[in-house]
Amino acid sequence: MDKIVQISYKGRQLAFEETAYQNFQHYELALKNHFLKEEGGEEVFDDIQNRMAEILEQQSRNQAVTVADVEYIIELIGRPSDLGEVNELKTDPVNSKPAEKPKLYRDRKDKILAGVCSGIAHYFSIDPIAVRLIFVLFALFNLATFFALNLSVVTYLVLWGILSPKHLEPGLSRRLFRNPNDKVLGGVCSGLAQFFHTETWIVRLIMVSPLILSLVSGHRHHIPFHLVGDSLASLMIISYMLLWFIAPLAKTPTDYMLLKGEPVNLNTLQHNSAREEVMKSAGGALTGILKAVAYLFIILIAVSVSFSLLGLGITALFASDIAEIILFSGVNKTLALIGLLLIVILPLLATLLWIFRRITGTRANSKPYRLTFASLWILGLVCLAWVSINLVKRMHTYSRTQDRISLAVATDTLVVDQLEGGPDFNRQVFFDLNEMNSLVKHQNGRIQVKAIRLLHDESPDSQFHLLIQRAGFGAGQRDASEQISRSIIQYNMWGNTLQIAPYLELEARKPYNLQHVTYTILIPKGKSVRISSQLKQALRHDYAIGNKDWEWDWEDEDNTSEQEIIYVPQDGQPSAPVEDLRAERMREATDELKRTQEEADAAVRQKEEELKRAKAEAQQKIQDAANALKEVVQDSLKK
Amino acid sequence: MNTDNIQSQMKKGLLEFCILSIISRGEVYPSDISSELRESGMPILEGTLYPLLTRLKNAGYLEYRWVESVSGPPRKYFKMSVHGESFYQSLRQTWLEISTAVHQITENPSNETKTTK
Numbered sequence: 001m002d003k004i005v006q007i008s009y010k011g012r013q014l015a016f017e018e019t020a021y022q023n024f025q026h027y028e029l030a031l032k033n034h035f036l037k038e039e040g041g042e043e044v045f046d047d048i049q050n051r052m053a054e055i056l057e058q059q060s061r062n063q064a065v066t067v068a069d070v071e072y073i074i075e076l077i078g079r080p081s082d083l084g085e086v087n088e089l090k091t092d093p094v095n096s097k098p099a100e101k102p103k104l105y106r107d108r109k110d111k112i113l114a115g116v117c118s119g120i121a122h123y124f125s126i127d128p129i130a131v132r133l134i135f136v137l138f139a140l141f142n143l144a145t146f147f148a149l150n151l152s153v154v155t156y157l158v159l160w161g162i163l164s165p166k167h168l169e170p171g172l173s174r175r176l177f178r179n180p181n182d183k184v185l186g187g188v189c190s191g192l193a194q195f196f197h198t199e200t201w202i203v204r205l206i207m208v209s210p211l212i213l214s215l216v217s218g219h220r221h222h223i224p225f226h227l228v229g230d231s232l233a234s235l236m237i238i239s240y241m242l243l244w245f246i247a248p249l250a251k252t253p254t255d256y257m258l259l260k261g262e263p264v265n266l267n268t269l270q271h272n273s274a275r276e277e278v279m280k281s282a283g284g285a286l287t288g289i290l291k292a293v294a295y296l297f298i299i300l301i302a303v304s305v306s307f308s309l310l311g312l313g314i315t316a317l318f319a320s321d322i323a324e325i326i327l328f329s330g331v332n333k334t335l336a337l338i339g340l341l342l343i344v345i346l347p348l349l350a351t352l353l354w355i356f357r358r359i360t361g362t363r364a365n366s367k368p369y370r371l372t373f374a375s376l377w378i379l380g381l382v383c384l385a386w387v388s389i390n391l392v393k394r395m396h397t398y399s400r401t402q403d404r405i406s407l408a409v410a411t412d413t414l415v416v417d418q419l420e421g422g423p424d425f426n427r428q429v430f431f432d433l434n435e436m437n438s439l440v441k442h443q444n445g446r447i448q449v450k451a452i453r454l455l456h457d458e459s460p461d462s463q464f465h466l467l468i469q470r471a472g473f474g475a476g477q478r479d480a481s482e483q484i485s486r487s488i489i490q491y492n493m494w495g496n497t498l499q500i501a502p503y504l505e506l507e508a509r510k511p512y513n514l515q516h517v518t519y520t521i522l523i524p525k526g527k528s529v530r531i532s533s534q535l536k537q538a539l540r541h542d543y544a545i546g547n548k549d550w551e552w553d554w555e556d557e558d559n560t561s562e563q564e565i566i567y568v569p570q571d572g573q574p575s576a577p578v579e580d581l582r583a584e585r586m587r588e589a590t591d592e593l594k595r596t597q598e599e600a601d602a603a604v605r606q607k608e609e610e611l612k613r614a615k616a617e618a619q620q621k622i623q624d625a626a627n628a629l630k631e632v633v634q635d636s637l638k639k
Numbered sequence: 640m641n642t643d644n645i646q647s648q649m650k651k652g653l654l655e656f657c658i659l660s661i662i663s664r665g666e667v668y669p670s671d672i673s674s675e676l677r678e679s680g681m682p683i684l685e686g687t688l689y690p691l692l693t694r695l696k697n698a699g700y701l702e703y704r705w706v707e708s709v710s711g712p713p714r715k716y717f718k719m720s721v722h723g724e725s726f727y728q729s730l731r732q733t734w735l736e737i738s739t740a741v742h743q744i745t746e747n748p749s750n751e752t753k754t755t756k
Contacts, residue, residue: 011712035690040697044690047715051670051685057711078684167679254735 004064010053015064023070028052034080048077105166106159110248114160122168127175132246175258177250178243184291186244194259204290207236211297298351306348313340336387342380346373395473395513399480407464409527411496414464416454416521417532419490419501448503451516452489454539456529459522464529466491466498467522472515480513487515502538650681656734657681658691659719659727662701666718692717700726 002017016024031048035041052073059069107118110128117135121128139152179190182200189207193200210232250256314337350373407414459465472487474480490501504515523529657679661672669688676683695701700723705713719727 031686038690040693041690044693047669047689047693048686050712050714051689054670054711054714076685078686080686082684083686083690 009056010050012053012057014053014056014060017064017066020065020067020070023067024065024073027070027074030080031077034083052077104163105168106163107168108165109167112246112248113156115165116156116159116163119163119166119168120159129176129243129246133242136242136246174261175255176243176247177255177259178247179256179259180249180251185294186240187249188240188243188247191247191250191259192243194256195261197260207240208290208294210236302348302351306344310341310344313344332387332390335383339380339383339385339387342376343384346377346380349373394475394511397474397476397480398471399474399477399484400469400471401481401484402470403468405466405468407466407493407498409464409496412527413496414521414523414527414529415497415532416529416535417497417499418535418538419492419499447506447512449487449506449512449515450502450539451504451514452500452502452539453516453518454500454531454535455518455520457520457522459524462524464524464527465522467518467520469518469520470515471517473513483513484515486510487517489517491519500535502535653734654681654683654687655691655695656727656730658688659695659700659723659730662717662719663724663727666716668714668716672717695723699723 002019005016005018005021007014007016007021028049032045035045035048055073055076056065056069059065059072104123105119107115107122107128109115110118112132117131118128121131124131135152135156174195176195177191178187179194180187182190184204189203190200193203196203210230214230214233248255250259350369353369457467468489468491470484470487470489472480472484474483486506488505490505492499498521500519504517506512506515521529657676658672661667661675669692670685672692673683673685673688692701696703696717700720701717702720703715703717706716707713
């Protein structure tokens with residue numbers, strides 16, 4: 001057994017077996033002689049010593065360095081006789097067997113995400129763009145399972161994990177690039193033009209004309225152009241953006257030659273490197289116009305999208321009065337507003353700024369801008385998240401209470417009416433949007449919320465009962481109960497009339513936690529309930545009156561001004577009173593009709609009488625006139 | 640050993656280019672250089688690598704700095720200098736010209752320009 005020698009070598013503590021140490025010293029000396037022969041060799045030797053120390057430490061793994069370890073070092077660093085001239089590059093003896101390499105790799109250099117598509121394309125010797133296109137199309141058209149389980153995405157990720165990266169040589173003769181020498185937005189059109197050997201302006205025209213067509217033909221629907229223009233324009237825009245993302249930028253002269261389909265050899269290489277400077281295409285004016293159109297379009301889209309979002313958000317938050325009282329506390333409201341503004345305005349600003357910088361051509365570092373905008377936007381998101389979390393915490397638990405009250409009603413019909421003194425919820429003010437759908441009113445430092453529902457059901461005994469179910473949300477069970485008791489409801493028995501206030505009342509400065517109340521009137525058999533038209537009107541805007549299974553009939557607009565009568569029949573009897581009312585109405589109507597008929601008849605008779613009299617008079621007159629004439633004739637004859 | 644000489648001459652010419660290519664990607668530790676070369680199919684003895692690196696550094700193409708290491712003394716990391724970058728680019732250009740020229744000569748004896756597969 002060898003003795004163990006403890007050595008401190010280049011700052012590392014190493015333990016050698018004695019024989020191993022002798023071998024090592026021998027080798028080190030040989031190396032030293034070799035390197036110190038040349039100028040500057042001390043530095044090299046020092047580096048190598050450090051390296052050897054590192055390897056020894058790793059190899060020995062806290063045990064003593066063995067002869068085998070020293071052998072390993074010699075193989076790795078090399079014998080002095082092997083160094084100096086790169087005579088025979090020995091393969092590393094430790095890793096001698098090259099593993100069976102798989103043929104499909106990820107491309108290390110030519111990649112957009114991970115080089116998966118490039119690798120596949122290289123394997124099949126096609127343009128990577130084709131593979132990328134397939135992946136993207138599958139990703140987009142697999143809409144049902146959008147991101148998580150998307151087939152394309154999953155395949156890509158799996159391949160990313162499986163394939164190993166390798167520097168793959170380009171093996172194609174023709175590839176599509178984007179042309180940075182002549183670009184308006186991303187050089188897509190000029191790249192395509194070079195690829196297909198046409199002029200750039202032709203490609204640009206093709207890209208843009210559907211857009212112009214749709215803009216021009218506008219909404220004159222009898223001209224079908226605008227439909228064709230719209231869909232083609234969208235197709236063009238989508239394909240442009242897709243290509244912008246997929247196709248790489250042409251950087252080296254080789255790229256340009258591959259783009260144009262020129263064969264890559266020594267002659268053409270020289271030819272092209274010289275010509276690289278002069279590659280601007282013709283049609284400068286058209287380019288300028290197209291540039292302007294493109295930017296204008298982007299601005300339009302960005303502005304309209306942002307403002308619609310802004311409008312939507314603000315409406316949702318602050319125009320709806322229910323939302324406002326839910327979010328009541330000042331901090332929450334402010335946060336929500338800030339968050340919304342940031343999230344919506346920032347992208348718009350960022351786009352405008354980008355366009356501006358593009359136009360003025362500033363090539364300054366955009367990183368601080370991006371950082372500022374991104375962090376502000378995230379701040380907005382955080383604000384909104386905070387508000388939502390707060391809301392959820394507050395509305396965490398749902399609680400319900402139930403009370404049953406007997407009502408002393410002398411007659412067979414209980415009347416349910418609106419309790420006076422409250423705000424006029426049913427006043428329909430047209431053209432005042434605030435009033436029309438108002439669910440909240442502010443009065444005397446208190447808030448009234450319309451959150452009442454009125455139902456009816458059968459009573460278990462011969463008495464009328466009122467079932468009051470109150471519910472609400474809170475942060476916990478106790479808080480929910482507290483919130484419920486904070487909402488004040490009002491009802492009153494006045495003779496044979498039950499008066500209900502159609503709203504809940506809350507203190508002004510406190511938020512609303514979606515408390516609501518359901519009144520259920522239990523009607524004994526053989527008795528009925530009449531709900532006044534005012535109450536019906538007051539309650540109709542969002543909650544229904546009626547049986548538990550009954551659906552509010554939106555068509556039944558003209559019925560709302562009438563009072564509602566609900567009758568619970570005795571077993572076996574038809575619902576008489578309702579029929580009564582209808583029959584009564586019919587009787588009234590027929591009576592009315594008869595009366596009118598009689599009046600008409602009387603009038604007709606009267607007219608007939610008058611006509612007869614007139615006729616008689618006329619006849620008499622004629623008779624008189626005839627007699628008078630006779631006398632005159634007789635007289636004249638006598639003479 | 641004539642063939643050995645020619646082969647070694649070929650490899651010798653390209654070794655610096657390959658090493659510079661690796662370094663051009665970023666700061667690197669010499670043993671990483673040698674393992675990458677080995678993986679790619681161009682193995683090198685570390686005893687050859689270190690003098691080469693030093694020579695390049697002395698010529699002003701490389702810079703190095705000491706990086707503290709948790710396990711033991713600090714290590715030398717190499718990166719490309721500005722000079723080195725342009726030197727590397729010209730090497731690259733040369734390589735491109737030569738490789739395409741050789742490719743044409745060896746694969747297209749009829750002098751008809753046939754594009755590669």
